Amino acid sequence: METGGCFDCARKKRTSTDRAQLLVFGLIATLFILTVDMMTGGDGPVALLYGGVILLLGPLGRRFTVAVGIALAALACTAFCGGHIAVHDLHNSEAALFAVTLLVIGTATLLSIWNQTWRTTLAELARTLELSHDTVIINDQKDLILYWNDGAEILYGWSRQEAVGRSCQELLRTEFPEAEVWRALELRGQWSGDIVRTRRDGNRLILATRWVLRRDVDGRQVGVIESSADLTEQRRADLLIKASEQRYREIFDSAGFAIWESDWTEAIRISCLSRPTEINLRDWLAGNPEIVNAVLASATICNANEAAAILWGAASREALVGLNWNCLFMDCAIEPLAGMITALDEGATRVECEVQARALDGRVLDLVLRISVSSADAPWSNLLIMAADVTERNDARRRAEHAHAERAHGARVSMLGQLASSIAHEVNQPLTAIINYGKSAKRFLDRPEPDLRELGVCLEKILSNSTRASDVVARVRGLARKTSPETTPLNLVELIDETIGLIQREAQSHSVTIVRPRSSSIPTIFGDRVQIQQVLINLIMNSIQAMAGTTARSRELRIDMRASAPKFVEVSITDCGGGFPAEREGRIFEPFFSTKAEGMGLGLPICRSIVESHGGSIQARNNSLNGSVVTFTLPCSNQPHSAAAVATIS
Amino acid sequence: MADKFVICVVDDDAEVRESITTFFRSAGIFVEQFDAAEALLRWPGLDQMGCLITDVHMPGVNGLDLQRKLTDHRRRVPVIMMTAYPSLRVFQEGRLLGVRAFLVKPIDPEQLLDEVKALLQAGSNRDIMSRQNDIR
Numbered sequence: 001m002e003t004g005g006c007f008d009c010a011r012k013k014r015t016s017t018d019r020a021q022l023l024v025f026g027l028i029a030t031l032f033i034l035t036v037d038m039m040t041g042g043d044g045p046v047a048l049l050y051g052g053v054i055l056l057l058g059p060l061g062r063r064f065t066v067a068v069g070i071a072l073a074a075l076a077c078t079a080f081c082g083g084h085i086a087v088h089d090l091h092n093s094e095a096a097l098f099a100v101t102l103l104v105i106g107t108a109t110l111l112s113i114w115n116q117t118w119r120t121t122l123a124e125l126a127r128t129l130e131l132s133h134d135t136v137i138i139n140d141q142k143d144l145i146l147y148w149n150d151g152a153e154i155l156y157g158w159s160r161q162e163a164v165g166r167s168c169q170e171l172l173r174t175e176f177p178e179a180e181v182w183r184a185l186e187l188r189g190q191w192s193g194d195i196v197r198t199r200r201d202g203n204r205l206i207l208a209t210r211w212v213l214r215r216d217v218d219g220r221q222v223g224v225i226e227s228s229a230d231l232t233e234q235r236r237a238d239l240l241i242k243a244s245e246q247r248y249r250e251i252f253d254s255a256g257f258a259i260w261e262s263d264w265t266e267a268i269r270i271s272c273l274s275r276p277t278e279i280n281l282r283d284w285l286a287g288n289p290e291i292v293n294a295v296l297a298s299a300t301i302c303n304a305n306e307a308a309a310i311l312w313g314a315a316s317r318e319a320l321v322g323l324n325w326n327c328l329f330m331d332c333a334i335e336p337l338a339g340m341i342t343a344l345d346e347g348a349t350r351v352e353c354e355v356q357a358r359a360l361d362g363r364v365l366d367l368v369l370r371i372s373v374s375s376a377d378a379p380w381s382n383l384l385i386m387a388a389d390v391t392e393r394n395d396a397r398r399r400a401e402h403a404h405a406e407r408a409h410g411a412r413v414s415m416l417g418q419l420a421s422s423i424a425h426e427v428n429q430p431l432t433a434i435i436n437y438g439k440s441a442k443r444f445l446d447r448p449e450p451d452l453r454e455l456g457v458c459l460e461k462i463l464s465n466s467t468r469a470s471d472v473v474a475r476v477r478g479l480a481r482k483t484s485p486e487t488t489p490l491n492l493v494e495l496i497d498e499t500i501g502l503i504q505r506e507a508q509s510h511s512v513t514i515v516r517p518r519s520s521s522i523p524t525i526f527g528d529r530v531q532i533q534q535v536l537i538n539l540i541m542n543s544i545q546a547m548a549g550t551t552a553r554s555r556e557l558r559i560d561m562r563a564s565a566p567k568f569v570e571v572s573i574t575d576c577g578g579g580f581p582a583e584r585e586g587r588i589f590e591p592f593f594s595t596k597a598e599g600m601g602l603g604l605p606i607c608r609s610i611v612e613s614h615g616g617s618i619q620a621r622n623n624s625l626n627g628s629v630v631t632f633t634l635p636c637s638n639q640p641h642s643a644a645a646v647a648t649i650s
Numbered sequence: 651m652a653d654k655f656v657i658c659v660v661d662d663d664a665e666v667r668e669s670i671t672t673f674f675r676s677a678g679i680f681v682e683q684f685d686a687a688e689a690l691l692r693w694p695g696l697d698q699m700g701c702l703i704t705d706v707h708m709p710g711v712n713g714l715d716l717q718r719k720l721t722d723h724r725r726r727v728p729v730i731m732m733t734a735y736p737s738l739r740v741f742q743e744g745r746l747l748g749v750r751a752f753l754v755k756p757i758d759p760e761q762l763l764d765e766v767k768a769l770l771q772a773g774s775n776r777d778i779m780s781r782q783n784d785i786r
Contacts, residue, residue, distance in 0.1 A: 425734045425755075429663050432756035436669030439759045443676035458672065465665055508709050509735065 019060060026057045030072065037079040047076045047101040051108035058112035065116070069109030076101050132227075135207075138214070139168050140223040155230060157200030173198040181211065185224075189213045194231065206231045258308035258387040260301050260320065264344075264380045267299040267325075271341050281345050285338035292338045296325040302382070311389060313361035330356045330364065340371060349373045354390070366391040401485070404609060409482040411606045412534050416480055418541065422506035426472045430465035437461045475502055478530060479537075485528040485613075492522050492569055492634070495529065496559055499536045503544075512544050512555040519561045525569050525634045531610045532634065538603045539573045539630050546577025546628070567636045568616065576627035580620065588620055607632070657681040657766065660690050660704040660716065661732070666755075670703070673759040679766075687711035691719060699727055701769055703762070706733040706740060714740070717747045728769040732757055 030053055036046045050072040057068050080098045129136050135155050138147035148163040156163070156172060163171060175196040184191035192210040199205060209228040216222045252259055274291050275284045285292050304312075304320040312328065314320045329337065333355035343351045350372050357365045372384040416423070441458040444451045475498070500507075500514050507514050540557065547555045557575050564570040580588055589608045604620075611618045611632045618632035657674065659681050661667040667683045674681045684690040687704070688711055702720075706713035713731050720726055731744055734755040741752055751765050 421735070428734055428756050429666055433665035433669040435756055436666075436673045436759045440669070440673040440676040443673075454672070454676065461665070461669065461672075465669075468665070509707055511709065513709070 022057060022060060026053055026068070029053050029056070030075070034075050034079060037076070038082060045097065045101075047079065047098075048104050050076060050101070051104040054105065054108040054112055058115055059119075062113050062116050065109055065112045069105055069112075073102055073105045076105065133229075135226075135228045135230075137168065137226045137228075138223060139226070141221055143168050145171070146223065155199070155205070156197070185211065185213050189215075195228070204232075206235050252303075253305050255305055256307055258305065258311040258389075260304035260308045260385055260387075262299055262325070262383045262385055263302050264299050264383050265378070267295045267341075268344070268380045270298055271295045271345065282339070282342040285341060286335070289334050289338075292334050292341070293326060295341060296329065296337065299325045301325075308387070311359070311365070311387060313359040313363060319360075328357055328359075330358055332356050340369075344371070344373065349375070364391075365389055366394045401613075404613065405484055406482070408531055408534060408606055408610060411538075411603060412479050412530070415534065415537060415541070415603070416476065419503065419506060419537070422503065422509060423472065423476055425505045425509075426502075427469050430469040430472075433465040434462050434469075437465070472502075479533065481530065483530070485531060487526050487528060487614075489524045489526055490529055490532065492525050492561060492571070493519070495533060496536060496561070496571070499533050499540070500559075502533075503537060503540055506541070507544055507557070510544050510548065510555070512547055512557050514540070515556055515558045517558070517560060521563075522561050522569055523563055523636045525636055527614045527634055528610075532614075535607045535610050535632065536571075536573075538607050539632075542603065542630075543573055543575035543577055543628070547575055549578060550576055563636075564633060568633045569636060570631060570633045572629055572631045574623060574625070574627065574629045576625045579622035579626060579628045589618070655700045656695065656698040657701045658684060658690060658699050658703065660684045660687055660702070660708075660713070662686060662705065662708045666705070670759065670762070674763070677763055679763075687713070687716040687719075690716070696725065699725070701766055702727055702729045703766070704729065704731060706731050706744075707735060714743055714747060717744070717749060721747065730762070730765050730769070732762075 029049070033046050033049050033053070040046065053072065054065060054069055058065055076098070080101075130150050132149065133151050135152040136147065136149040137145060137152055140146055145163050145166055145168050148158070148160050152163065153159055158166075158171060168174070177193070181191045181193075190210065190212045192208070195207050195209050197205050197207060207228040208231050209226060212225045213221055214223045214225055271281070271285070271291065274288075274294075275281055301320050301323050304314075304317050306317055309315070309317045309320055312320060325337075336353040336355050340351050340353045350370070352368065352370050354366065354368050357367050359365055366389070368388045368390050370386045370388075372386075373380070374382050374384065376382075437458040441455055441462075444454045444458065496516060500516065504514070540559075543557050547557070554576065557573065560572040560574070562570055589604050608618050611634070615635045616633040618630070620628055620630040623629045657679060659667055659670050659674075660683075661670070662685055664685065667685065671681050671683050681703075682693075682695070682699075684693070686708060690696070690699075690702075691711075702716075704713045704716055711719070713733075717729055726748065729749050730751045730753060731749050732753050732755055733740060736752070736754045744752060750769060753762060753765070
């Protein structure tokens with residue numbers, strides 16, 4: 001198995017045959033030296049050669065070395081003793097030589113062991129280099145490859161055999177800043193930086209590399225050791241991120257609607273810090289608008305696009321950077337902005353709110369703001385805000401509402417015209433009574449003995465009838481008034497009864513009986529009193545007119561009420577006036593569609609627009625009594641049309 | 651016929667009815683008041699009715715129907731009709747039914763009184779006036 005590097009290859013190459021060869025050679029040498037030593041009587045310096053044998057046999061192992069050392073020492077002793085049987089034959093020089101021999105053997109043994117230890121350590125280091133993922137290459141001073149680790153094999157695609165001995169530059173086509181590198185190696189003996197190399201398959205690689213100058217024991221340069229790590233993937237990822245950021249910037253800059261980024265770290269900190277723990281943020285901010293102001297004062301704009309500059313009337317995008325929110329929003333925006341702060345605090349990542357703002361050039365703007373919190377860490381540092389200018393939309397809506405109110409008023413006035421005779425009658429009755437009582441009073445007074453009691457009754461009656469007449473006038477005036485719609489809580493039962501009172505006379509003159517069955521508790525509804533009354537009168541009048549052709553006896557008009565689907569009240573007006581033409585049921589709410597000869601067909605469309613602008617719905621169908629049922633619903637909750645509202649989207 | 655001296659007033663509007671009654675009372679004439687034609691027709695003292703003042707437009711049986719019914723039961727008496735909605739048709743119908751006088755609301759009570767007096771004197775009901783005086 002050939003996996004070794006340069007250092008290790010020496011050892012790995014020691015197959016068992018090599019070891020056997022060494023052993024045999026060692027044995028032969030030992031025998032030769034022993035023989036000579038014996039022949040010379042143990043006096044010769046031949047025994048010194050044992051040291052060489054020990055060193056030779058070193059690679060066979062430490063324990064082996066020790067064993068050999070002991071064995072050879074024994075042999076030297078034997079030879080010496082054999083040559084000097086008689087102790088008295090001993091000369092000083094001979095004894096000294098013997099001592100030196102033993103010393104040499106011992107030293108050689110130790111040296112050999114030490115050498116082994118070193119070799120093991122080096123071998124382990126070499127193994128570490130092998131296992132390293134990074135590439136390690138060692139070149140000599142001629143740029144020929146001396147060492148090529150596993151990492152280099154994998155990364156560059158060249159195997160060890162193919163690489164070792166080849167010119168590194170030629171093999172890998174390294175691109176590097178030559179002048180800088182040589183200078184660094186000269187001055188500091190090392191250089192680290194990024195280089196580009198080409199793999200065997202032609203792909204280019206970016207590597208982070210460190211080159212260290214090799215010097216031999218004399219200090220001469222003998223090559224370079226290199227360690228490199230592959231940066232290609234990381235670089236690619238970096239490029240992608242940069243490209244993505246670039247795209248984001250382009251979208252940000254060129255978007256047709258205002259976008260800006262704002263740092264809210266300080267702002268959120270203030271809003272959280274100031275709040276006592278037992279109150280929730282929403283209530284706290286509601287009660288302390290100055291806190292909201294402080295929060296807004298510490299929120300600054302970091303970056304804005306061109307459209308934002310135009311929106312805010314700034315000279316340039318840069319002019320917006322650094323502005324704080326305080327100077328941009330009107331006082332009435334405090335509430336929706338407080339709602340936005342609360343939503344952010346509660347963890348919403350997207351919040352929408354409608355606010356009134358003041359541009360830098362003084363214009364008042366209606367804006368819908370959409371705020372996004374980034375999901376990266378330190379999210380408050382980069383709030384993304386998009387703003388849509390809805391000033392025009394709101395203006396148009398106001399104009400439409402105004403036009404609608406005008407139309408409704410026109411319809412009311414026309415309706416009043418139709419009711420004129422019955423209204424006149426309503427006023428006439430009390431007037432008649434007043435005249436009668438007045439004349440009666442005169443007669444009572446003209447008597448020889450004035451009847452004061454009767455007089456008193458007459459005067460009382462005059463007063464009560466005057467009130468009755470003025471009530472009718474007031475009710476009519478209410479209907480004729482042209483005002484902008486006002487949403488107030490209404491008692492529907494009371495409103496319907498009042499309406500019935502208004503058209504009672506009309507119903508009577510057409511011999512129509514109005515029935516209003518008692519209903520279980522009806523919740524308060526929200527709406528404009530005048531407009532809802534207009535709807536009721538219109539529908540009732542329609543039914544009365546529809547029943548003109550029915551037999552007088554059976555003309556009944558029913559008004560039912562009930563609480564329907566959560567938060568709505570339903571009112572139904574049922575008659576037996578023939579119903580709607582079968583195919584045309586769906587069209588009766590269309591403008592200018594009329595089944596009546598004199599009708600202009602505007603009443604029902606206006607009823608529908610009034611009901612729908614209140615948030616309800618209206619429908620009509622024929623019933624089983626040969627008549628029609630018109631049903632409309634009105635909401636029980638206050639739904640503001642145009643006031644600022646905060647909506648949390650996520 | 652001497653027994654027929656009661657003047658009846660029929661009108662569904664309470665204030666009108668009451669005020670007419672009060673006026674006649676101030677003039678010294680007592681009237682019976684009814685809130686609906688049906689009430690009059692049910693009245694046990696119907697035989698004593700000498701003159702009728704009635705509203706035309708009422709829910710249920712209206713003034714003209716009342717006159718018709720009275721005619722059918724041969725209880726015709728001089729009738730004065732009051733109306734807030736004067737129309738040619740109503741006049742013509744009334745005429746055919748024998749209505750003597752139509753008054754348009756708001757009515758001048760003096761005029762009403764004069765009509766009543768004229769009707770009573772025109773007919774053979776001179777006794778009514780004296781009977782009225784007796785009551786007073």
